[in-house]
Amino acid sequence: MVTRRRAIAGSLTILGALLSAAVLAAPARAASEYNLPYGVTPISHAVYRLHMLAFWMMCGIGVIVFGLIFYSVIFHRRSRHPVPAKFHENTVFEIVWTILPFFILVILAVPAARLLLRMENLRHSQLTVRITGYQWLWRYTYPRYGINVYSRLSNSSLAAVQYGRHLSPYAVPHYLRSVTHPMVVPTGEKIRLLVTGGDVIHAWWVPAFGLQIDGNPGLINAMWIKVLKPGVYRGACNQICGWGHGYMPIVVVAKPPKQFLAWVHHWRATHQGPGQGDFPPHPLGL
Amino acid sequence: MSSEALAHDHAAEHAPPRGLMRWITTTNHKDIGTMYLVLSLIMFFVGGAMAMVIRAQLFRPDMQLVTPLFFNQMATMHGLIMIFGAVMPAFVGLANWMIPMMIGAPDMALPRLNNWSFWILPFAFTLLLITLFLPGGGPQGGWTMYVPFNLQLGYGFPFMIFAIHLMGISSVMGAINIIATILNMRAPGMTLMKMPLFVWAWLITAYLLIAVMPVLAGGVTMQLLDRYFGTHFFSVAGGGSPILWEHVFWFFGHPEVYIMILPAFGIISEIIPTFSRKPIFGYRSMVYALASIAFLSFIVWGHHMFVVGMPVAADLFFMFSTMLIAVPTGIKIFNWVATMWKGSLTFETPMLFAVAFIVLFTIGGFSGVMLALVPADFQYNNSYFVVAHFHYVLVTGAVFAIMAAVYYWLPKWTGHMYNEFWGKTHFWLSAIAANVLYFPMHFLGLAGMPRRIPDYPLQFANLNMVVSIGGFVFGLSQLIFVAVIFSCVRAGKKAEARAWEGARGLEWTLPSPAPYHSFSTPPEIA
Numbered sequence: 009m010v011t012r013r014r015a016i017a018g019s020l021t022i023l024g025a026l027l028s029a030a031v032l033a034a035p036a037r038a039a040s041e042y043n044l045p046y047g048v049t050p051i052s053h054a055v056y057r058l059h060m061l062a063f064w065m066m067c068g069i070g071v072i073v074f075g076l077i078f079y080s081v082i083f084h085r086r087s088r089h090p091v092p093a094k095f096h097e098n099t100v101f102e103i104v105w106t107i108l109p110f111f112i113l114v115i116l117a118v119p120a121a122r123l124l125l126r127m128e129n130l131r132h133s134q135l136t137v138r139i140t141g142y143q144w145l146w147r148y149t150y151p152r153y154g155i156n157v158y159s160r161l162s163n164s165s166l167a168a169v170q171y172g173r174h175l176s177p178y179a180v181p182h183y184l185r186s187v188t189h190p191m192v193v194p195t196g197e198k199i200r201l202l203v204t205g206g207d208v209i210h211a212w213w214v215p216a217f218g219l220q221i222d223g224n225p226g227l228i229n230a231m232w233i234k235v236l237k238p239g240v241y242r243g244a245c246n247q248i249c250g251w252g253h254g255y256m257p258i259v260v261v262a263k264p265p266k267q268f269l270a271w272v273h274h275w276r277a278t279h280q281g282p283g284q285g286d287f288p289p290h291p292l293g294l
Numbered sequence: 295m296s297s298e299a300l301a302h303d304h305a306a307e308h309a310p311p312r313g314l315m316r317w318i319t320t321t322n323h324k325d326i327g328t329m330y331l332v333l334s335l336i337m338f339f340v341g342g343a344m345a346m347v348i349r350a351q352l353f354r355p356d357m358q359l360v361t362p363l364f365f366n367q368m369a370t371m372h373g374l375i376m377i378f379g380a381v382m383p384a385f386v387g388l389a390n391w392m393i394p395m396m397i398g399a400p401d402m403a404l405p406r407l408n409n410w411s412f413w414i415l416p417f418a419f420t421l422l423l424i425t426l427f428l429p430g431g432g433p434q435g436g437w438t439m440y441v442p443f444n445l446q447l448g449y450g451f452p453f454m455i456f457a458i459h460l461m462g463i464s465s466v467m468g469a470i471n472i473i474a475t476i477l478n479m480r481a482p483g484m485t486l487m488k489m490p491l492f493v494w495a496w497l498i499t500a501y502l503l504i505a506v507m508p509v510l511a512g513g514v515t516m517q518l519l520d521r522y523f524g525t526h527f528f529s530v531a532g533g534g535s536p537i538l539w540e541h542v543f544w545f546f547g548h549p550e551v552y553i554m555i556l557p558a559f560g561i562i563s564e565i566i567p568t569f570s571r572k573p574i575f576g577y578r579s580m581v582y583a584l585a586s587i588a589f590l591s592f593i594v595w596g597h598h599m600f601v602v603g604m605p606v607a608a609d610l611f612f613m614f615s616t617m618l619i620a621v622p623t624g625i626k627i628f629n630w631v632a633t634m635w636k637g638s639l640t641f642e643t644p645m646l647f648a649v650a651f652i653v654l655f656t657i658g659g660f661s662g663v664m665l666a667l668v669p670a671d672f673q674y675n676n677s678y679f680v681v682a683h684f685h686y687v688l689v690t691g692a693v694f695a696i697m698a699a700v701y702y703w704l705p706k707w708t709g710h711m712y713n714e715f716w717g718k719t720h721f722w723l724s725a726i727a728a729n730v731l732y733f734p735m736h737f738l739g740l741a742g743m744p745r746r747i748p749d750y751p752l753q754f755a756n757l758n759m760v761v762s763i764g765g766f767v768f769g770l771s772q773l774i775f776v777a778v779i780f781s782c783v784r785a786g787k788k789a790e791a792r793a794w795e796g797a798r799g800l801e802w803t804l805p806s807p808a809p810y811h812s813f814s815t816p817p818e819i820a
Contacts, residue, residue, distance in 0.1 A: 041753060042737040044673055051669075059670045066660035073627065073656060080634040081649065084570075085641070092571040093636035102579055105628040106621060113617045113663070120667040121610055127669060128606045168356055169749065177356040177752060184355075184751045208443035209536060211601060211676065215742040219672040222602045224537060225442060226530025229603035246676045246744040248369075248436045249443055251362050254747035 045215050048237045048262070052218025054123050062116055069112070127219070130232050133200035137193065141203075141210025141223040141245060144252030148191040153272050155279075161255045162186040169255060185242040190259040194268035195235050203229045208250065214243035214258055222247060235262040310810070318413070321405030322810060323390045326412050328707075330387030331700075333415060335776070337379030338693075340423070342769050344372040349765035352758050355750055365748035366434035367426060373437030374454075377554065378461045379419055381688065384696045385557040386411075386468045389496050392703065393472060395801035395808060396490045398481025398817045403474035411467035418460035425450030436746055438547070439514070441528040441539045445521050452522075455514045462507040469500035469507075476500075481800070483819030487581070490799050491574065494581050495560025498588045499553050505592075506549040513542040540602055544595035552591040554688060555655075556584060558695030559626060562648050564799070565702050566630050569645035570637030571796040576629040583622035583629075590619050600671045609668045616666040620659065627656055642794070643717035647698035650725050651691060658686030661736065676746075679739025685732045690725075697724075697775065704779070705793035709807035710786030716778045723771035730764030 046056045083089065138149040145160035161169075165184050168175040177183040193199055203212050205223035213220030220243075221229045235241075243258040263271060310316045310325070320326060347368045351359045360368070390408065394401055402408050425432035430448010433439065444451070476497045480489070489497075517539070519525040526532020528539050567574045574580065596604060596612035604612075630652050639645070661683040665674050674680060697720075704712050734757040739745075743754045750758065789806040800817055801808070 041741055041757070044740045045742070055669050055673055058667060059664070059673070062664045062667060062670065066663065070656070070660060073631065074653060076631050077634070077649065077653060080631065080637070081639065081641075084634065084637050084639050086571075086638045089636065089638055092638040094572070095636075096573040096575050096577070096633075098575075098632075101628075101632070102576055102625070106579075106625055109621050109624045113620060116663070116667060117614060117617055120613060120669055123669040124606065124609060124613075127672070169358075171358055171361070182751070184749060208446070209440055213676075213742075213744065215673060218669075220601050220675060224535075224603065227535065227537065227603065243742065244744055244747075247440070248366065248434075248746040250366070250434065250446065253366070254362060254744075254749050 047216045047218045048235050048239065048241065049217050049233050050236070051123075051127055051233070052216060054126070055218040058116075058119055058123055061119065065112065065116065127231070130200055130230055132198060133232055134197040135194065136200045136202060137191065139191075139201055139203045139212050139223065140206045141212065141249070141256070142206040143208065143250050144245070144256040146187075146191070146210075146212070146245075146256065146258060147206070150272070153276065155272065155275055157189050157191065157275070159187045159189050159191060159259070161257060162188055165255075165257075182242065184255065185244070185257045185259065187257055187259045190240070190261045192261045192263060192268060192271050193233075193235060194265040195238050195262045197265065198232055198234045201231050201233060203231070209247050210245050210249050210256070211247035212243070212258060213246040214241050214260055216241040216243075217260075220246050235260075238262050238264055319409070321401075321409050323394050323402045323405070323408065323812070324707075324808065324810065326402075326408050327387045327390030327392075329412050330383045330390060330415075333412075333419075334380050334384035334387060334696075335779075337375055337383070337419065338772070341372050341375035341380055342772065344368045344375065345765060346769050348372065349762040351748055352750070353762040354759060355752055355755050357749070360748075362748040363431060363434065366746065367432040369746050370433045370436050371422070371426070374422065374433065375419070376688075377437065377550070378458075379415075381554045381692050381696070382461075382465065383415060385496075385499070385554070386465075386472075388492075388557065388561070388696070388699050388703075389468075389472050391707065392801060393475055393493055393496060394479070395706075395804060395812045396493050396799055397476065397479060397484055398800050398813045398819070399475060399479035400811050400814055402471050403479055404471045407467050407471050411464045411471065414460050414464040414467075418457045418464065421453050421460065422457035425453045428453070438543060439517070439539075440543075441517060441520070441536050444517060445528075452518065455518050458514050459511055462511045465503050465507050469503035472496055472500040473504075481813065481816040481819055487578070488819065490560075491563035491577070491580055491584075492557070492560035495556045495563070495584055498584050499556045502549045502553050502556070502588055502591065506546040506553075509542060510546040510550075513539060513546065516542075537599075537602060540599055541595070544598045545592075547598065548595040549588075549591040551684075551687070552587060554692045556588065558651070558655075558692045559584065561695045561699045561702075562630060562651055565644050565648040565698055566633050566652075567798070568702075568794050568796045569642060569648070570634045570639050572633060572637040573798075574629070575632035575635075576625070579625055580629055583625045586622040587619060590615060590622070594619065597666055597671070600668050601675045613666055613668045617663065620663050623659055627652060627659075642701075643712070643714065643721055644698045644702035646718065646721045646725075647694050647701065650721070651694045651698065654686055654690035654694070654725075654728070658683055658691055661686065674739060676744060677739035678735045678743045678745055681745050682732050682735035682739060685735070689732070690728050694724075697721075700775075700779065702794075703801075704782050705789035706801060706804075706806050706808055708783050708786070709789050709805075710782050711789050711793070712778050712782035712786060716774055720771060720774040720778060723774065724768060727764050727768035727771055731761055731768050732764075734761050734764075 044056055044059050047053060136151055140147040145158055148157040164180045165186055168177050168180045203221040203223040205225040207225060210223045211220050212223060217233045219231055221231045239262055241260045245253055245256040351357050351365055428449040430450060432450045433447060433454045435444040476493055516527040520527050526534045528534050528536050563574055563580060594612060594616045596608055597616040600609055665671055665683060701717055738754055738757050743750055791805050792802040793806055
């Protein structure tokens with residue numbers, strides 16, 4: 009009896025430690041090396057909350073299931089429990105552990121379904137950006153402004169990945185996450201993203217926006233973002249697309265609407281004529 | 295003909311030839327099972343060597359050990375080899391060895407088919423592996439072979455397609471054989487609901503194989519036609535769609551992952567009762583859970599494709615059906631725990647692997663439930679979180695179960711006990727290293743690291759180094775496994791017929807090592 013009590017006390021201590029760690033960790037929503045980013049869009053915030061809800065529910069179930077397993081491993085080993093029990097069924101228990109998980113799953117499924125419907129609601133968007141993935145760069149087209157931005161790995165990262173050049177990646181700012189020309193979007197506006205692939209399938213993924221979308225050649229996928237905070241947000245292609253798959257980052261610069269319009273005017277002034285859309289030769293030389 | 299004459303003919307016909315011809319011409323379920331297991335072990339090391347290349351390249355950023363082209367080939371071949379070469383043949387090998395003995399049969403129902411289904415495989419893997427030396431290299435688009443990228447491959451492309459055809463033919467023939475054996479050759483009195491759970495698991499798995507391998511074969515044939523015969527199944531310009539491939543592939547692919555886990559469930563359901571000295575808890579619900587999981591596997595494939603751009607209704611359907619899988623899987627886990635509960639447990643190597651299986655497979659199940667949530671999957675999809683998830687269910691799940699099975703039945707196969715000290719050393723090294731290897735991958739994925747990249751930004755450097763170190767230790771630990779098996783085959787303490795005192799089941803009524811023909815007269819079933 010004493011040992012059993014001690015074991016219960018022990019597991020309660022562990023549980024308490026886990027929970028207090030959780031409470032301490034909760035406010036730390038800054039970009040973490042270990043968790044989803046809280047992000048900068050309403051959707052990414054909701055995704056983060058759904059993720060944490062699922063995570064803590066799984067931890068709770070884990071504590072119970074693993075607790076039972078380790079209890080059995082410790083207290084029902086032959087040295088402590090030499091005569092095995094004979095039971096091999098119990099209808100009540102079996103019904104309980106069939107039905108209970110079902111209800112636990114409903115707790116997760118309901119907010120997930122609601123959030124999904126919200127994500128798929130594309131109505132009332134204020135700006136459209138067409139995103140096309142190529143081997144291995146991105147094209148951002150703003151139909152309203154007639155702007156066409158090609159965005160490939162920046163020259164500094166490119167210099168470091170050349171074989172035999174031995175330039176330290178630590179000397180490169182934002183190694184593999186910097187581009188020649190970023191995608192620029194206004195903050196606070198609902199932006200519709202139309203994503204497609206120019207040759208093979210690519211996937212446009214920016215973790216801070218809480219979503220990724222496949223760009224399928226010949227098909228168009230739609231999704232929306234609303235960036236709440238000005239800043240620079242980085243991601244990468246997330247569908248294997250050949251040699252340069254690891255070398256096609258995404259950089260999105262979010263600016264307040266006025267500065268965004270200033271960028272539009274500046275771009276149009278500096279990139280004139282139909283030639284602005286020329287497909288740049290890829291410097292990886294592939 | 296008199297019965298003596300029959301017996302004489304029988305013996306003359308089946309005396310094994312000596313040397314290499316014995317293995318080429320054999321129709322004996324034990325010989326073929328052994329060959330499957332040896333092939334699987336070899337492929338485990340081939341695929342493992344590729345994993346070592348991957349982890350060496352990712353040891354630190356900008357490693358430049360191999361080119362991105364070669365890295366992509368390693369990532370793709372590692373998947374194909376481990377799935378089709380290591381895990382599936384291992385389970386078929388175990389089925390060959392154990393099913394006739396567990397149901398009281400002399401051999402498999404279709405012995406010549408059995409020989410053929412094995413001997414196709416070395417050719418299939420030769421075809422697959424030589425692509426690495428062809429112009430343009432081997433497959434590079436991931437084991438999922440998404441089009442149009444897969445159609446850009448070099449000369450390796452048709453070799454890969456035909457290798458997959460051969461593997462599929464082999465799997466379907468093996469599955470037919472297993473179903474025919476189980477349905478026709480059970481000893482009198484062994485009703486379906488008295489079969490060992492390993493046999494049940496394999497019966498259901500075999501049906502899954504027959505249902506989905508032809509789908510994959512059809513799909514890769516469509517790729518072949520698109521590339522060489524001008525069809526447009528997968529190109530929008532010609533009226534097709536690249537998404538069609540993804541649907542076809544995952545309609546095969548999801549049942550495929552259950553093909554790799556259901557036999558593992560069967561193995562664990564044999565080992566846990568033996569070392570708990572208590573009958574399996576809830577036998578009937580175990581069978582029904584297996585059947586439900588198999589059924590559900592056909593209606594969840596879309597959860598691999600949430601970011602592909604499916605209608606909302608499809609996303610919702612696949613999310614709900616996927617979450618439903620947690621219910622029968624949960625039943626199995628609870629039943630194993632209830633089997634251990636108030637048993638009299640000892641922890642020989644098979645039991646260590648089995649308990650580790652329950653714990654670590656459950657962790658893979660947790661991340662599986664999280665991945666089922668569509669909005670969250672928009673973040674997790676194709677990240678290292680997914681890599682962590684499927685390595686938990688396939689390595690610390692399926693592979694640990696295979697290792698548990700090998701240690702469990704080695705005494706029956708060889709007549710010797712393996713070295714318990716080295717078996718346990720192998721277990722502890724593997725279990726710890728596997729967690730150092732796979733657990734940090736969850737964090738990497740959540741923090742935003744895509745899978746299948748040959749280089750990464752600096753914020754992922756620390757964890758990748760930890761992962762790589764875990765990978766190297768895990769890889770090296772497997773050498774102990776080989777050494778234990780070899781020394782057990784050659785020598786060791788004599789194993790009794792019932793090698794484990796808690797073991798029940800017909801295979802333990804045969805002497806160790808098991809005779810060349812299992813049950814020439816059917817045993818009595820109580």
